[in-house]
Amino acid sequence: MRGVTFQGNGSVAVEDLPDPEILAPTDALLEVTMAGICGSDLHILHAGAAFGFEPGGRLGHEFLGTIQAVGSEVTGFAPGDRAMVAVGVSCGVCVWCQEGLRASCEKMSIFGWAPRLWKHGGPVEGGQSQYARIPFAQSTLVKIPDALASREHETKLLPIIDVMSTAMHGLVTGRLHPGDDVVVIGDGAVALSAVHCARAMGAENIICYGHHADRLAIAKTLGATMTSEVRDAQEIAEATRGATRGQGARVVVDSVSNTDSMEAAHGSVRAGGTISCLGMDHFMGKTPAVNWYDQFVRNITISGGLLPTGLYIPRLLELLAAGAIDPSPLLTDVVPLDQAVDGYARMAERREGALKVALKVA
Ligand SMILES: [Zn+2]
Ligand SMILES: [Zn+2]
Known part of the structure; x- marks a missing residue:
């Protein structure tokens, strides 16, 4: 599969990467259809080495798509369901998750970040790619309601994951x-x-x-x-x-x-x-x-303070379904995954008013 990787300070690339696999019964595999480039991805682009990024490290924590497979202990999600991630991985059962402080989860990891923020075995997953393994899928994924599941709604949904939350x-x-x-x-x-x-x-x-x-x-x-x-x-x-x-x-x-x-x-x-x-x-x-x-x-x-991952997504989905919000104007640019290098440059240089860039993956 293809995916975006860090290549040392100032440089990213779209590379061939191994397809992810289910490694734990609580995992799911997501076929990504759209991913966002975040302001924090620009911090990684400029200075990732200082945060512990190695060349080849995968990027992307804002993404949505279609579930391809689920592990034996994942209930409530099935292949074919449309789902969005909640920036980071959370277990859903520890004391912090129970209090809605999922950024403090005992198992907290962030997609597309340095290995020290990845506690789930296997390579760090990043969402600016065709597929991603989703640990603790039941807590980490949010199902997209049927009324918003078709592709035309993606540019309204993507900003909900991080910036609107x-x-x-x-x-x-x-x-x-x-x-x-x-x-x-x-x-x-x-x-x-x-x-x-x-x-x-x-x-x-x-x-x-x-x-x-x-x-x-x-x-x-x-x-x-x-x-x-x-x-x-x-x-x-x-x-x-x-x-x-x-x-x-x-x-x-x-x-x-x-x-x-x-x-x-x-x-x-x-x-x-x-x-x-x-x-x-x-x-x-x-x-x-x-x-x-x-x-x-x-x-x-x-x-x-730091966003409790996923906490506000249900409320934002309700506002979106009711027509009370439409954050799609935030996505000034949508480019194919293979042009992600240009997408990063557009955003980093604020080229032609680029505010936030989305990658159309599928
Ligand atoms: Zn972000
Ligand atoms: Zn937890």
Whole structure:
């Protein structure tokens, strides 16, 4: 089969790989039909060696497809079923899984990551490929409802796996209520997902701050009531107060989560509000400074964090089935699997407004 692999910092390739096999009775085999390239895949592209990636390591943690085979202990799934993965592997039975904290599962692994994050024997599986072995399939896979199972729905489904789920995590842990004002800092796929989710969850004003006019135009399409390219934390704070009766927003989603964006978030959040941190800089060794004085005197909650894999997919599928969301505008580019190298380059270089690239595998 064909699949995308890391080839050393700055380079990926589409290669011939061995077909995966069922190795445990709890495994399933998925024939992948569409896979996403994630912002975190770009971190791997640029600096994967620092995370323990070896040349030849497989990539891809956002994918969906058709079940090809199931192990003897997998119930509830059958060959031919359409299913999506939940980013990582989870066992479904440990104390963390029971609490909905599946990113902390005792057996947690991430598809398409370095071997140290793969605990299931055999090679690390990646979803930017024709087939993938799915450990603990019963917990790791989510069945796609019949009404959304046909191929035409794939570009609406794919963003749900990671970026829309991460955005919803920010808003749910941010305690968003209908009628609240929301500020979103950043204009990447997670930020624009937060805009779209906030609209579906009934937010009043949804203000998005970014640096790219084309991305802010997508933010408008997805539900932003105001967009702005102001960059300075003071200017962002003033613009937010101007749009929120002088109060600030109840929920600020900081999709960047570095020290500068956190300063803007503190300037935009109202007293008693929440700043949800969803950015990846922690993984890059850059922990943002938090204004603990402001947090204390104005009773600010700092929330967000790593996505509990799969937790929000059922709710997002319901919103999709009801027509309340359509995140397909996030996928600005769809290219065949064999052109994945170009797909990575389009996204890394932000070529012609590429925001998020999907790989059409079958
Ligand atoms: Zn991702
Ligand atoms: Zn578990």
